[in-house]
Amino acid sequence: MKIHEYQAKAILRNYGVRTPNGDVAATPAKAEAVAKKMVAKGATFPLVVKSQVLVGGRGKAGGIKLAHTIEEVRPLAKQILKMNIKGEIVKQVLIEQGVDIQREIYLGIIVDRARKMPVFMASAAGGVDIEEVAASTPEKILFVPVEPLLGLTDYQVREMAYFVDIPKEGMKDFAGIVKGLYKAFMEKDCSLAEINPLVITGAKEVIAADAKMNFDDNALGRHPDIAEMRDEAEEAPLEREARRLKLNYVKLDGKIGCIVNGAGLAMGTMDIVKHFGGEPANFLDIGGGAKAEQVTDALRLIVSDPKVNTIFFNIFGGIVRCDLVAEGILIALKNLPDWNTPIVIRLSGTNEEKARDMLKGSSLISAATMSEGAKKAVEISNRAA
Amino acid sequence: MSILVDRDTRLIIQGISGNEGKFHGQQMIAYGTKVVGGVVPGRGGETVLDVPVFNTMKDAVAATEANTSVVYVPAAFAADAALESIDSGVKLVVIITEGLPTLDMMKVYWFARQRGVVVIGPNCPGIISPGKAKVGIMPGHIHKEGRIGLISRSGTLTYEVVKELTLYGLGQSTGIGIGGDPIIGTSFVDALGMFEKDPDTDAVVMLGEIGGTDEETAAEFVKTKMTKPVVGFIAGLTAPPGKRMGHAGAIISGGKGTATEKIAALNAAGIPVAERPDQVAGLVKAKLKL
Numbered sequence: 001m002k003i004h005e006y007q008a009k010a011i012l013r014n015y016g017v018r019t020p021n022g023d024v025a026a027t028p029a030k031a032e033a034v035a036k037k038m039v040a041k042g043a044t045f046p047l048v049v050k051s052q053v054l055v056g057g058r059g060k061a062g063g064i065k066l067a068h069t070i071e072e073v074r075p076l077a078k079q080i081l082k083m084n085i086k087g088e089i090v091k092q093v094l095i096e097q098g099v100d101i102q103r104e105i106y107l108g109i110i111v112d113r114a115r116k117m118p119v120f121m122a123s124a125a126g127g128v129d130i131e132e133v134a135a136s137t138p139e140k141i142l143f144v145p146v147e148p149l150l151g152l153t154d155y156q157v158r159e160m161a162y163f164v165d166i167p168k169e170g171m172k173d174f175a176g177i178v179k180g181l182y183k184a185f186m187e188k189d190c191s192l193a194e195i196n197p198l199v200i201t202g203a204k205e206v207i208a209a210d211a212k213m214n215f216d217d218n219a220l221g222r223h224p225d226i227a228e229m230r231d232e233a234e235e236a237p238l239e240r241e242a243r244r245l246k247l248n249y250v251k252l253d254g255k256i257g258c259i260v261n262g263a264g265l266a267m268g269t270m271d272i273v274k275h276f277g278g279e280p281a282n283f284l285d286i287g288g289g290a291k292a293e294q295v296t297d298a299l300r301l302i303v304s305d306p307k308v309n310t311i312f313f314n315i316f317g318g319i320v321r322c323d324l325v326a327e328g329i330l331i332a333l334k335n336l337p338d339w340n341t342p343i344v345i346r347l348s349g350t351n352e353e354k355a356r357d358m359l360k361g362s363s364l365i366s367a368a369t370m371s372e373g374a375k376k377a378v379e380i381s382n383r384a385a
Numbered sequence: 386m387s388i389l390v391d392r393d394t395r396l397i398i399q400g401i402s403g404n405e406g407k408f409h410g411q412q413m414i415a416y417g418t419k420v421v422g423g424v425v426p427g428r429g430g431e432t433v434l435d436v437p438v439f440n441t442m443k444d445a446v447a448a449t450e451a452n453t454s455v456v457y458v459p460a461a462f463a464a465d466a467a468l469e470s471i472d473s474g475v476k477l478v479v480i481i482t483e484g485l486p487t488l489d490m491m492k493v494y495w496f497a498r499q500r501g502v503v504v505i506g507p508n509c510p511g512i513i514s515p516g517k518a519k520v521g522i523m524p525g526h527i528h529k530e531g532r533i534g535l536i537s538r539s540g541t542l543t544y545e546v547v548k549e550l551t552l553y554g555l556g557q558s559t560g561i562g563i564g565g566d567p568i569i570g571t572s573f574v575d576a577l578g579m580f581e582k583d584p585d586t587d588a589v590v591m592l593g594e595i596g597g598t599d600e601e602t603a604a605e606f607v608k609t610k611m612t613k614p615v616v617g618f619i620a621g622l623t624a625p626p627g628k629r630m631g632h633a634g635a636i637i638s639g640g641k642g643t644a645t646e647k648i649a650a651l652n653a654a655g656i657p658v659a660e661r662p663d664q665v666a667g668l669v670k671a672k673l674k675l
Binding site for chain 2: 113
């Protein structure tokens with residue numbers, strides 16, 4: 001799960017990371033009010049007006065602007081609040097004290113799957129996309145793996161500080177920020193936490209001018225405070241609905257709706273549909289059980305995608321009995337009386353013959369194997385198109 | 386022979402009184418697995434599935450001489466159950482549970498390494514040595530005793546391939562579901578190494594998917610360290626980047642972990658990669674010149 005910059009900054013402030021003062025606003029008028037309040041408390045111009053979106057590259061897209069007077073705040077906020085950045089509508093702006101940037105540093109931490117431990121990345125080439133730095137000039141990034149049974153050590157913090165050339169006056173602040181970032185990362189179950197840029201000001205202060213945090217979906221159960229921060233509007237509507245139904249669903253662009261049990265098989269099903277010349281409309285894993293209720297939910301979800309013209313059920317009943325799955329599908333179809341999308345179904349495993357017999361009287365098109373089912377679904381879909 | 390589980394496996398089921406633990410416990414016993422006990426805190430002294438239940442793993446191991454445990458405990462408690470098991474003296478811990486927080490699994494991984502315990506999973510179907518024992522949730526009946534090793538990141542997709550192998554007369558020495566999470570106890574490379582050493586495995590099938598770089602590392606291992614033929618399949622050619630495809634580990638992030646890259650890496654290592662799951666068995670036959 002991703003959160004917005006202002007939310008990440010609020011979390012990091014609790015861990016001793018210094019950030020510019022500021023507040024969010026959802027309307028131009030509110031933005032002006034925020035700015036006025038900040039100025040009254042001693043903020044100086046320029047102020048920064050920043051779009052709050054979850055996609056990257058908002059700066060290049062024009063989603064970050066400087067306001068040099070109080071009069072500029074409202075029109076800038078108005079302009080940014082109307083923007084669509086890579087498909088994401090800006091709903092809030094963050095008004096912040098501008099910082100006197102002398103240097104920009106990159107500081108980030110991720111879970112490294114290959115090393116199986118958290119790894120810090122530090123670079124003096126901050127302020128730009130770190131993936132570009134990694135691709136073109138990897139020697140400009142220092143990777144510091146943190147041994148899980150040891151935790152982050154002081155010498156590692158020093159290694160990072162010297163690598164990115166922190167001035168003497170900023171050493172203590174930098175150490176505090178690195179340790180704070182690490183603590184937040186571990187305590188909040190992050191998959192990524194990033195400060196880019198970490199700014200060194202003319203006065204040698206070290207300040208987090210931006211912040212990004214992604215969280216492990218599997219750990220949200222123990223972080224209700226984080227789960228609450230989810231911006232539902234950022235999800236595709238069908239994906240939001242799927243999450244409520246506890247279905248693993250990812251929307252794609254094609255016409256063949258796939259309903260599968262198991263994530264690997266669901267991916268394999270998308271691939272095989274494409275292999276035979278069709279376009280999958282989605283990834284959908286209904287899980288091992290595949291009871292009537294889940295099947296109904298899955299069918300409802302798939303047909304609410306207007307592009308879908310054919311459905312391909314691919315069920316491998318291992319321990320699950322195929323006749324029970326068939327029964328679930330028949331009940332589900334009875335609950336959906338206006339049904340007219342063709343369904344190709346492939347049931348394999350325990351009691352598959354019995355299941356096929358049960359489905360004979362229905363309008364469902366049976367297939368014996370995954371390949372046969374995919375071929376049939378593609379034919380039907382292409383004919384309908 | 387086979388690897389990891391066989392007739393000498395003495396199994397403790399952690400979470401034996403829960404729905405999953407009880408149902409699959411029954412299935413494992415019916416398959417012939419020696420289930421010697423269960424662990425459920427607070428339920429010590431009871432009997433479930435005709436085996437004794439203990440409060441702790443240490444009690445269970447002391448009383449039963451168990452050498453393996455399987456975890457069906459809910460996600461929030463599964464990592465702790467696995468740590469308890471690693472600390473109890475068993476040599477193999479299989480975590481079936483899905484949804485473990487990654488940082489919890491990271492602790493399990495390093496603790497197991499420190500203690501020399503093999504961990505399989507989490508979020509996996511388990512291990513089966515056909516005709517001998519199964520520890521997990523896979524359907525036993527689709528498997529057949531034989532000489533093909535199988536390593537996979539997923540569940541039902543694996544069954545699909547196993548069914549075809551069996552249909553082609555290619556029985557299996559052992560099948561391992563290594564799991565679909567970002568951090569797993571046993572990787573492709575670890576399992577490939579075990580099969581390479583197993584005198585009763587002639588060839589290995591590896592079923593990978595998008596996300597991470599485990600398949601690429603495995604390709605390098607096959608090229609430099611393995612003498613036995615390996616055949617592959619990679620799921621997720623059509624998966625869009627940045628989206629989690631069900632498994633926590635199945636996500637293309639930062640442009641890394643695409644199926645195309647993985648297939649290229651496997652091919653470069655001389656590993657034929659099937660375009661469809663139902664072509665895997667044919668490729669194995671061709672490799673073994675059967």
